[in-house]
Amino acid sequence: MGKAAVRLAVDIGGTFTDLVLDVGGRFISTKVLTTQEAPERGVLDGTRRILAQAGVAASDLDLVIHGTTLATNALIERKGARTALLTTAGFRDSLEIAYEHRFEQYDIYMERPEPLVPRPLRYEVPERIAADGDVMLPLDERAVERLAERLMADGVEAVAICFLHAYRNAAHEERASAIIARRIPARVIAISSEVCPEIREYERASTTAANAYVLPVMEGYLERLDHGLKALGCSGPLLLIMSSGGITTVDTARRFPIRLVESGPAGGAIMALAVAAQNGIDKALAFDMGGTTAKITLIDGLRPQQSRHFEIGRAARFVKGSGIPVRIPVIDMVEIGAGGGSIARTDPLGRITVGPDSAGAMPGPASYGRGGTMPTVTDANLLLGWLDPANFAGGHIDLAPAVAAAAVDAVVGSRIGLDRTQAAHGITELVTETMASAARVHAVENGKDMAERTMIAFGGAAPLHAARLAQKLGIARVIIPVGAGVGSAYGFLRAPMAYEVVRTRLVPLKAYDPEYVASLFAAMRAEAEAVVRLGAADTALEETRTAYMRYRGQGHEVAVPVPDAALRPGGVDHLHHAFEQVYHALYGRTIPLLDVEALTWTLSLAESRELPAREPPVAARSAPEPVARRALFDPGRGATVEAGVYGRDSLPPGAVVEGPAIIIEAETSTLIPGGFVATLNGAGQIVIDRRPR
Numbered sequence: 001m002g003k004a005a006v007r008l009a010v011d012i013g014g015t016f017t018d019l020v021l022d023v024g025g026r027f028i029s030t031k032v033l034t035t036q037e038a039p040e041r042g043v044l045d046g047t048r049r050i051l052a053q054a055g056v057a058a059s060d061l062d063l064v065i066h067g068t069t070l071a072t073n074a075l076i077e078r079k080g081a082r083t084a085l086l087t088t089a090g091f092r093d094s095l096e097i098a099y100e101h102r103f104e105q106y107d108i109y110m111e112r113p114e115p116l117v118p119r120p121l122r123y124e125v126p127e128r129i130a131a132d133g134d135v136m137l138p139l140d141e142r143a144v145e146r147l148a149e150r151l152m153a154d155g156v157e158a159v160a161i162c163f164l165h166a167y168r169n170a171a172h173e174e175r176a177s178a179i180i181a182r183r184i185p186a187r188v189i190a191i192s193s194e195v196c197p198e199i200r201e202y203e204r205a206s207t208t209a210a211n212a213y214v215l216p217v218m219e220g221y222l223e224r225l226d227h228g229l230k231a232l233g234c235s236g237p238l239l240l241i242m243s244s245g246g247i248t249t250v251d252t253a254r255r256f257p258i259r260l261v262e263s264g265p266a267g268g269a270i271m272a273l274a275v276a277a278q279n280g281i282d283k284a285l286a287f288d289m290g291g292t293t294a295k296i297t298l299i300d301g302l303r304p305q306q307s308r309h310f311e312i313g314r315a316a317r318f319v320k321g322s323g324i325p326v327r328i329p330v331i332d333m334v335e336i337g338a339g340g341g342s343i344a345r346t347d348p349l350g351r352i353t354v355g356p357d358s359a360g361a362m363p364g365p366a367s368y369g370r371g372g373t374m375p376t377v378t379d380a381n382l383l384l385g386w387l388d389p390a391n392f393a394g395g396h397i398d399l400a401p402a403v404a405a406a407a408v409d410a411v412v413g414s415r416i417g418l419d420r421t422q423a424a425h426g427i428t429e430l431v432t433e434t435m436a437s438a439a440r441v442h443a444v445e446n447g448k449d450m451a452e453r454t455m456i457a458f459g460g461a462a463p464l465h466a467a468r469l470a471q472k473l474g475i476a477r478v479i480i481p482v483g484a485g486v487g488s489a490y491g492f493l494r495a496p497m498a499y500e501v502v503r504t505r506l507v508p509l510k511a512y513d514p515e516y517v518a519s520l521f522a523a524m525r526a527e528a529e530a531v532v533r534l535g536a537a538d539t540a541l542e543e544t545r546t547a548y549m550r551y552r553g554q555g556h557e558v559a560v561p562v563p564d565a566a567l568r569p570g571g572v573d574h575l576h577h578a579f580e581q582v583y584h585a586l587y588g589r590t591i592p593l594l595d596v597e598a599l600t601w602t603l604s605l606a607e608s609r610e611l612p613a614r615e616p617p618v619a620a621r622s623a624p625e626p627v628a629r630r631a632l633f634d635p636g637r638g639a640t641v642e643a644g645v646y647g648r649d650s651l652p653p654g655a656v657v658e659g660p661a662i663i664i665e666a667e668t669s670t671l672i673p674g675g676f677v678a679t680l681n682g683a684g685q686i687v688i689d690r691r692p693r
Contacts, residue, residue: 005022005024005062005063006021006022006023006024006056006060006061006062006063007021007022007061007062007063007064007065007493008020008021008022008047008050008061008063008064008065009021009022009064009065009066009267009489009490009493010043010046010047010064010065010066010067010489010492011066011067011068011264011267011486011488011489011492012034012039012042012043012066012067012068012069012070012264013034013069013264013290013291013292013488014034014069014073014290014291014292014293014339014341014358014360015033015034015290015291015292015339015340015341015358015360015364016031016032016033016034016290016291016460017031017033017034017035017039017042017043017046018030018031018485018486018488018489018667019032019043019046019049019050019486019489020486020489020490020492020493021050021051021053021054021056023054023056026054027483027490028050028053028054029050029483029485029486029489029490029666029667030046030049030050030053030486030666030667031046031460031485031667032045032046032049033362033364033397034360036360036362038224039068039070039221040221040225043066043225043228044225044228044229044232047229047232047234048232057233058229058232058233058234059233059234059235061229061234061235062236063236063237063239064229064234064236064237064238064239065239065240065241065247065492065493065495066225066238066239066240066241067240067241067260067263067264067266067267067488067489067492068221068240068260068263068264069263069264070214070217070218070221070260071214071217071218071257071258071260071261072261072262072312074213074214074217075210075213075214075261075312075313075324076312076313078114078116079217080116080158080213080214080216080217081157081158081188081212081213081214081215081216082121082155082156082157082158083116083117083121083156083157083159083160083209083212083213084117084121084122084123084151084154084156084158084159084160085117085121085122085123085159085160085161085162085205085208085209085212086123086124086125086144086159086160086161086162086163086180087122087123087124087125087162087163087164087205088124088128088163088164089124089125089126089127089128090124091124091164091201091205092119092122092123092124093119093122094201094202094205095115095116095202095205095206095209096112096115096119097202098112098202098321099202099321101321103319103320103321103322104319112322113313113322113323113324115209116206116209116210116213116324117160117209117213120154121154121156123147123150123151125139125140125143125144125147125163125176126139126140126143127139127140127163127172127176128164129163129164129165129166129168129171129172130165131165131168132168133165133168133169134169135169135171135172139171139172139175139176141175141179144175144176144179144180145179147180148179148180148183148184149183151180151183151184152183152184156184157188157216158188158189158190158212158213158215158216159180159184159188159189159190159212160189160190160191160192160205160208160209160211160212160213161173161177161180161189161190161191161192161208162191162192162201162204162205162208162209163176163192164201166191166192166193166197166204167192167193167196167198167199167204167503167504168504170191170193170194170197173191173192173193174191174193176191177189177191187215187219187254188212188215188216188219189212190208190211190212190215191208192204192205192207192208194255194256195208195211195256195258196208196328196502197502197503197504198327198502198503198504199599199600200327202325203325203326203327204327206324206325206326207258207325207326207327207328210258210312210324210326211256211257214257214258215254215257217257218253218254218257218260219254222238222240222253222254225238226238226250237249237250237535238250239497240252240253240260240263241260241263241264241266241492241495242259242260242263242266242329242498243259243261243262243263243266243310243328243329243330243331244259244266244306244328244329244330244331244498244500244604245267245269245270245304245331245495245498246495246496246497246498246499246604246606247492247495247496247497247498247535248497248498248499248531248535249531249534249535251534252499252534258326258328259328259329261310261312261326261328261330262310262330262331262333262335264488265288265295265297265331265333265488266330266331266488266491266495267487267488267489267490267492267495268286268288268295268297268458268459268487268488268491269286269299269304269331269333269491270491270492270494270495271458271481271487271488271490271491271494272284272286272297272299272304272458272481272487272491273299273302273303273304273611274611274612275456275685276299276302276454276456277302277611277612277613277614278612278613278614278615278683278685279454279479279614279615279681279685279687280614281299281454282300282301282302283299283300283452283453283454284298284299284300284453284454284455284456285297285298285299285439285450285453285454285455285456285473285475286298286299286304286333286455286456286458287435287455287456287457287458287459287462287466287469288457288458288459288462288487288488289338289339289340289435289457289459289460289461289462290339290340290459290460290461290462291339291340291341291358291360291378291460291461292337292339292341292358293336293337293338293339293358294335294336294338294339294435294438294459294461295333295334295335296333296334296336296438296439296442297331297332297333298332298442298443298446298448298453299456300448304331304332305331305332305333305446306329306330306331306332306559307329307330307331307332308327308328308329308330308502308548308559308602309325309326309327310325310326310327310328310330311323311325311326312324312326329500329602329604332446333442334438334439334441334442336355336356336434336435336438337355337356337357338354338355338356338377338431338434338435338438339355339358339377339461340365340376340377340378340381340460340461341358341359341360341364341365341376341377341378342354342355342356342357342358342359342376342377342431343355343357343358343359343374343376344374344375344376344377344379344380344408344411344412344427344430345374345375345411345412346411346412346415346416350415352412352416352423352426352427352430353430354377354427354430354431354434355431355434358376359372359374359376365377365378365379365404366379366400366403366404366406366407367379367382367389367399367400367403367404367407368397368399368400369398369399369400369403372407373407374407374411375407375408375411375427377427377431377461378399378404378461379404379407379408379424379427380404380408380423380424380425380427380428381424381428381461381464382399382401382404383401383404383405383408383420383421383424384421384424384425384428384632384633385630385631385632385633385640385643386464386632386633386662386669386671387399387464387669388630388645388664388669389401391664405420408420408423409423412426412427421633421640424633425633425635428465428468428635429468429635431465432465432468432469432472433472435465435469436469436472436473439469439473440473447585447586450473450474450475451474453475454475454477454478454479455469455470455473455475455479456478456479456481457478457479457480457484458480458481458483458484458485458487458488459485459487459668460485460667460668461668462484462668463480463484463485463668463669463670463671464668464669464670464671465671466478466480466670466671466688467659467671467672467673467676467688467690468635468671468673470688470690471690476689476690477687477688477689477690478687478688479685479686479687479688480663480670480685480686480688481685482683482684482685483667484665484667484668484670485665485666485667485668486667494609496536496606496607496608496609497532497534497536497539497606497607498532498604498605498606498607499528499531499532499604499605500528500602500604500605501524501525501527501528501602501603502600502601502602503520503524503600503601503602504599504600504601505520505598505599505601506597506598507597507598508552508595508596508597509575509576509595509596509597509598510595512571512572512575514566514567514568514569514570514571514572517562517566517567517571517601518567520601521545521562521567521601524601524602525543525603525605528603528604528605529541529605532605532606532607536607539607539608540607540608541605541606541607541608542605542606542607543603543604543605544561544603544604544605544606545561545562545602545603546559546560546561546562546601546602546603546604547559547560547562547575547579547598547600547601548560548598548599548600548601548602549575549579549596549597549598549599550596550597550599551591551594551595551596551597552594552595552596552597553594557599558582558583558586559582560575560578560579560582560598561578561582562575562578562601563575566578575598576596579596615681615682615683616682617682618653618654618681618682619654620654620656620679621654621655621656622656623646623651623655623656623657624646624650624651624652624655626644626645626646626661627645627646627647627650627664628644628645629642629643629644629645630642630643630645630662631643632660632662632671634659634660634673634674635673636659636660636673636674636675636676637660637673637674641660641674643659643662644657644661644662645661645662645663645664646662646663646664647663647664647665648663648664648665648670648686649665651663651680652680653680653681653682653684654679654680655679655680656677656678656679657672657678657679658672658677659672659673659674659675659676659677659678660672660673660674661678663678663686670686670688672688675690675691676688676689676690676691677689677691
C-alpha cells in the first residue's frame with residue numbers, strides 16, 4: 001500500500017494568506033497575515049506552521065498549488081516594471097484613445113485611469129500587416145535595432161509589442177522580439193500574438209502591456225518562492241491557479257502572469273461549485289468575503305459564469321469602461337472593496353461610508369493593535385459581539401476591543417451622534433448594502449435574477465454577513481461549507497490542469513467550411529495540450545469549444561458552444577441553430593434574414609474532474625448545549641441579546657440551531673440572526689434557512 005498523497009494549497013489575499021494541507025483526504029488549515037513587502041515570506045512561514053501542525057515533513061509534499069493577488073496588486077497600486085510599448089506606426093496613442101467615450105458622460109470631473117505605459121515610453125515601428133494577414137509594409141528591422149538601443153538608455157525593464165493585426169500574422173512581432181532580445185532579456189518581453197491573439201486593438205494592447213508590466217514582478221516572486229520551498233525540503237512541483245479556474249505550470253505563469261489576476265477568487269468559485277453539486281443546487285450565488293474585498297459569482301446548471309473580459313482598478317465602482325481592460329479567460333465575478341479590513345468613515349453630509357480602501361494586514365484594523373487608528377468592518381463586528389477577541393484567525397491574533405471602540409467612537413459615532421453599538425451596526429449595514437447593490441447590478445447585467453438562488457458563503461468574513469445579505473437580496477437559504485474561512489484554498493485542491501487557446505478568424509456562415517474550422521480547432525488543441533500535459537500526463541481531458549458570433553454589422557459577439565456536429569459536413573446548420581438559441585436567450589428574439597458570422601474561436605482543455613455526489617438528507621435532531629453564551633447585537637431584532645455560542649466541531653449531522661446564535665470554528669464564525677435557523681447537513685455544511693413570517 002503506497003503512502004497517501006500530500007498536497008498543499010496556498011491562497012495569498014490582501015490581508016491573510018490561507019493554507020490548506022491535504023494528507024490523503026485529511027485536511028488541516030491555517031491562516032497567517034500576508035507579508036505585503038515580501039509575500040513569499042508569509043507563504044513559507046505558513047507552510048512551516050501547517051506542516052508542523054500536521055506532523056508532515058516538507059519532503060513529503062507531492063504538490064503545491066498556489067494562487068496570488070500579487071499581479072493584481074501590482075497593477076492596481078502601479079508597482080510594476082518600467083514598461084515600454086512598441087506599436088505599428090500611427091497607433092502609439094491607442095492606449096489613451098481607448099473606447100473613444102466617457103464612462104461617466106455627465107461628470108465634468110471624470111478622470112480616466114492613467115495608461116500603464118506613459119506616452120514617452122510608447123514607440124512607433126514602421127510595419128503594416130493587413131486584416132487577412134498579408135504583409136502591406138515589411139518590418140523596418142533597422143528601426144527596431146535603433147529602438148532597442150533607446151530602450152536600454154531609457155531604463156526600460158519590460159517590453160510589450162503590439163502590432164496591427166498580429167493576431168492574424170505574428171511574423172513581425174516575433175522578429176521584433178528577437179531583435180529586442182539582443183539587448184533586453186527575452187523573459188521580460190511580451191508579444192500580443194502570444195498573450196492575446198484576437199481582434200480589437202485597444203484590448204489587445206492593454207492586455208499585452210499589463211502582462212509585460214507584471215512580468216519582472218512575478219518572475220522574481222515565483223523564483224524566490226520556488227527557491228524557498230526547495231530550501232524547506234519540498235521537491236514536489238509548484239503549480240499556479242489561473243483566473244479561469246484551471247491550474248498551470250510555473251513556466252506558463254511566468255510567461256503569462258496576466259492570467260493569474262483573479263486566481264484566488266477563482267478557487268472560491270470552484271469550491272462553491274462542489275457545494276452546489278453536493279446539495280443539488282441548480283442556481284447558486286457564490287459569496288466570498290475576505291479581509292480586503294468581497295466577490296460575487298453566479299452559478300447556473302453547475303457552471304460558473306465565464307467571461308473573456310475583465311477590468312482591473314476601476315476608477316468608478318461598478319462602472320464598466322473605467323478600468324484597465326484585459327482579455328483573458330476568467331470566471332465572471334463582481335469584486336467590491338468590502339472586506340473585514342475595509343475602512344469606515346463619515347462624509348461631509350454625515351453619512352457612513354465603508355471602503356473601498358482597506359487597512360490590509362499592516363497596520364490592519366484598529367483592533368489588531370498594530371498602529372491602525374481607522375475603524376473597519378472587523379472592528380464593528382467585534383463591538384457587536386460577533387467575534388471572540390481571543391479566538392480570531394485561529395487564535396493567532398488577539399483583538400483589542402478597547403482600541404476598536406475608541407476608533408469607532410472617534411471616527412463615526414461622535415461625528416454623527418450615534419452611540420457605539422449604533423455606529424458599529426451602521427458600519428455593518430452599510431457594507432452589507434454595498435455588497436447587495438453590487439450583486440443586483442451584476443445579476444441584471446448578466447440577464448439573471450436572484451429569485452430561487454441559494455447563497456454559498458465562504459471567506460473569513462462572509463459567514464458573519466451572509467444571512468443579512470441574503471435577506472436583502474430576497475434569498476431564503478445560505479450554505480456555509482466546511483473550511484469556509486479558507487474556502488478558496490480548498491477550491492484550489494479541486495482545480496483541474498487546464499489551458500485555453502484563442503484565435504480570431506472571421507468566418508461568415510454563408511461561406512462556412514467545417515473542414516477549415518475543424519483543422520483550426522485541431523491546431524488549438526495541440527497548443528493547449530502541450531501545456532496541460534506538463535502537469536496531467538495520463539489523465540482524460542475535456543475539450544470545450546466556443547465561437548464568438550454575431551449578426552453581420554453588429555459590434556459585439558455572443559459566446560456560442562460549438563457542437564461536434566458543426567465540424568462535420570452540413571455542420572453550418574447546427575452552428576446557426578446554436579447561435580440562435582444563445583441569442584434568443586439573451587435578447588428574447590432573433591433577427592430574420594440577417595447574415596451571421598463567427599469572429600473569434602476559443603478552445604479550453606482541462607482534466608476531467610467529477611463533481612461530488614449529492615448528499616442524502618439526514619434526520620433533524622437537537623443541538624448539544626452551547627459551549628458559551630454571549631451578548632451580541634442581533635440584526636434580525638435590531639437589539640442586543642444573549643445568544644448561544646456553538647462549536648462547529650461539536651455539532652452532529654442534523655443538529656438544529658435556532659437564531660440568534662454564533663457557530664465558531666478555527667478560521668471564521670457564522671452568525672445566525674433571529675428569524676433564521678441553521679442545520680448541519682450530512683456533509684458537515686451549515687444550512688441557514690430564513691423562517692417564513
